[in-house]
Every structure is written in structure tokens, then in C-alpha cells.
Amino acid sequence: MFGPEISQLLQLLGKLPGVGPRSAKRMALHLLKKRQTLLPQLVTVLQEAQTKVKTCSFCHNLDSIDPCSICSDVKRDKTSLCLVEEVSDLWAMERTHNFRGVYHILGGVLSAIDGIGPEQLNITSLMGRVAREQFQEVILATSATVNGQTTAYYITELLEQYPIRVTRLAYGLPVGGSLDYLDETTISLALQARLPFKQTLP
């Protein structure tokens, strides 16, 4: 019903995360409909990304420059390091506009079941930076999952030999969240970490 070009396109688009056979079809037909406009633009942009984007040799962020725009920004506070799992987590932190330090991307979390040990993560480069640079605080911003917390615990142990303050993000109610829809553990932790009401006002 169609040639090899279309079936290869469907197959490759289906390999993208969150794209099933149905979405791959919709995307392919959309691209083929716009094969004089959107399709060549996408090709150019993908080629640019392939040749220009590199991994930062300090923090493992993805950017057009190495060191990345965060590591090379003189206005960032080089004494505060935020440890995240993935580039998407760095993007999420940056969206808050509330962190002015630098990052280190682990590239995942420790996971016995997936065979991911410390050597699979960017921990050697982290310890190198900790030994070389002058961090006063390391903020563990791994996710609030068992693996995320195991990883945070493992790194805390490694950092104990240095005079560095090691913190983690607070647990609690997400803003806009209703108690009724929250799990018991989150509510318990939010209760334990309760603060005087007036202290939390801006």
C-alpha cells in the first residue's frame, strides 16, 4: 500500500518516546503533506542538532558550547552544585529561575534491577569536580523514588570526607495539590516538616 520510504519513516518515528504506531502514522502523514515546508526544515534542524550539540565536559549538560552556557556563565554561583538525574531535570530546575548555582548531571540513578551501578553514572567526574572546585553546598535533586533516594544516599556517603553541606529538596504538598489525592507518605512527611504559618508568607 506504500513504498519502503514511508514504512521506514513510520518505523523510525515509532521509536521516539511516547510515539505509538498511531501517532507515528499521524506524524508521518503530516510531514508528507508538508514535504516542501516542514519536512526539509526538520531535516535541517536535526542535522544542526547532530553537528552542533555536545555534552558539557564539566556537568554533562547538552548545549552548543562546551563548557555549556551554565558552566561558562561568570554570574553563576560556582560554590553551589545541584545534582540532577537527567538533562530534563536541569531544564525543570532552570524553569524556576530560583537556582543560581551550577549543575552536575548523573545520567540516571542506581538501579540493581537494571544493572546500573556507580560506574554507569557520572560519579567519577562528580568526585573529580568536588575535589578540584570549591563547592560549599551540594543539593541532591534526584527524584523522590526509591532509586533516586538510594542514589542520593550513596553520594552523600562519598561526599562525607569533604567539608561540604549536603542538602536535598524538601518533600511536601505540590502547589495546587489536594490532600485527598495525595499518598499517605507525602502527607506524613509534609506534616513532619510543618512550618509556622507566618514564616511561610512572603
Add this chain to the structure above:
Amino acid sequence: MFGPEISQLLQLLGKLPGVGPRSAKRMALHLLKKRQTLLPQLVTVLQEAQTKVKTCSFCHNLDSIDPCSICSDVKRDKTSLCLVEEVSDLWAMERTHNFRGVYHILGGVLSAIDGIGPEQLNITSLMGRVAREQFQEVILATSATVNGQTTAYYITELLEQYPIRVTRLAYGLPVGGSLDYLDETTISLALQARLPFKQTLP
């Protein structure tokens, strides 16, 4: 936080149907992670699609050859024409493996609200084929929406001057569908079109 290459990639991926900013981010990071494998493969496949895929000058299907593989297949019944809205509808029909005729793709439906009249659809080429080729039956497989049925009605009128049997797909219960979840109109139509039970057994 990242260079122009990544932001352009996010922007273009976000233009694909069903891809919001969040999925665009996931897709971009996945492609950048695999920028030595999946990304160049996708570029090649997109370029192949751009240069090789064409619109069939008979039925407006998308394929690597023109006439498309269906129009040029000598085993297809050239007396039976199925009229569909889009290429995706042709693919859906072909998945049934139950139609052995040929197709004509309208490229949409009549829609006063969107300013789509007969001249915006592939109706001139349809009438040309009807006059030239030897169709005995035209199956109207437009969707069961108001616009789809208006379009089917409009085409039925145009075809009346020819000794051609004009049919449409049956309405009724979708297989696996429960009455409780079906609208009244579908149930009413299925009731009107009821068949002797034994006649429907294979």
C-alpha cells in the same frame, strides 16, 4: 540554558500533530542522547521520504511510485472505486484486506465553516476518472460526520448522470462495542438495518 539548535528542535517537533511542549522535550532529549545512531537514521529517512514520496496522479495516494502501487496493481478490481477523505483512511481500509478495488482520495470534506468548497477537494480529478474509467460501483467511505455525509451526498448527486451503483459503508455497532456506551443515533440506525441472525453467521 541551551543553544539555538536545541530550541529550534523543540519548536519544530512541537509542530507535529499530537506533540505538545512536553513530548517535544522528551523526543528532543531522546534524539540528542542517540545523536550518533537514531538521529542520523531519522535524517536519512526524512530525506528519502522528501525526495522519493509522491502523490499519485490518479488517486492522490502517497507512494514511492506514480501511479501508486494500488493503481498500478493489475490484480486490483478497476471497476470498484472507494472514495476516502485522507491517506490515513485508505490505510485503514487496506488494513481490512477486504477491499480489492481502487481508491480516490478527496483530501478532506466540504465544510462551510472552514471555507472548503468542491474546488478545494479532488473532485475534478474524480469526475475525470469516472468519465474515463469503467467504474461499476463507487463506495462512499467518508466519515460518519455531518461534513462527511454532506460531501457523500454532494458526490452522489454528481454521479447520478452515470450508470454507476453508489453505496456507502454501513452504520451500526462497532465490534466489541457495548450498547451502554453508544449514542442513540447509532443504535437507532443499527436497529433499522437489522438482519436475520442466521444470515450474519459465517
